[in-house]
Amino acid sequence: MERLDKRLAATGQWSRKEAKELIRAGRVAVMGQVCRSSEEKVEEDTPVTVDGVAIGADAPVYLMLHKPSGVVSATEGREKTVLDLLPDAYKAMGLFPVGRLDKDTEGLLLLTNDGPLAHRLLSPRHHVDKVYYVRVDGRLDQADVEAVSKGILLGDGYQCLPGELELLENENAAYITIREGKYHQIKRMMAARGKPVTYLKRIKFGGVELDKQLEQGGWRALTDGEIATLFRQ
Ligand code: URA
DSSP states (O other): OEEHHHHHHTTTSSOHHHHHHHHHTTOEEETTEEOOOTTOEEOTTSOEEETTEESSOOOOOEEEEEEOTTOBSSSSSSSOBGGGGSOGGGGGGTOEESSOOOTTOEEEEEEESOHHHHHHHHOTTTOOOEEEEEEESSOOOHHHHHHHHHOOBOTTSOBOOOOEEEEOSSTTEEEEEESOOOTTHHHHHHHHTTOOEEEEEEEEETTEEOOTTOOTTOEEEOOHHHHHHHHHO
8 A cells, every 4th residue: 555646756757745746636537436635545556546547557549539620630839739739747757649630631540549549540541530510712513523533533543542522502512531540631632622621520530420428629548449449440
């Protein structure tokens, strides 16, 4: 048995003083119950969380984030990154975004520290479905649906894989599914059709859907079912 503040400090993520502050602030839970006493005695294997994240656990972490426009899908740099939207407790866990969304693109971004899974999901050989809601300057029509289904030839000569375009009532909006993730891919596909993108939001990745309850900038852990869906890809 050891004191709760000592157990937190032993992870190397916080000093003893910082651990005490976290506990006082009600951010630490022991077996799911918030504990505000640094003197609480815990066993080595008693589940302890900070901001809902298990401490000292080697267990991989899988999160979904509703990325707002204006933040970059990076882990460091001068600009505000998607990691800056997460609680500090995640900072030391080696999380990184699974692929990138452009700075002005919104929607579903997965974050994990599970390198092998991320690698599989991003591998060009795996053709994981990504679904976006897109708005363009212009009217989308059946000719665009056919072009996307055949695979659009981009301005630089790159031949896209076949995708799907689902027209919506509003003629300048659609759902688009792609199975690869080239740089600015949808923007370049729509530009090749002469209908530049004015708004882009990812709503699905590898069978996992953006949680409609999540506000922009909001995040949550993936459910076991969602994690299993990713592993099946
Ligand atoms: N395609 C784009 O053009 N931008 C994104 O952010 C994602 C897909």
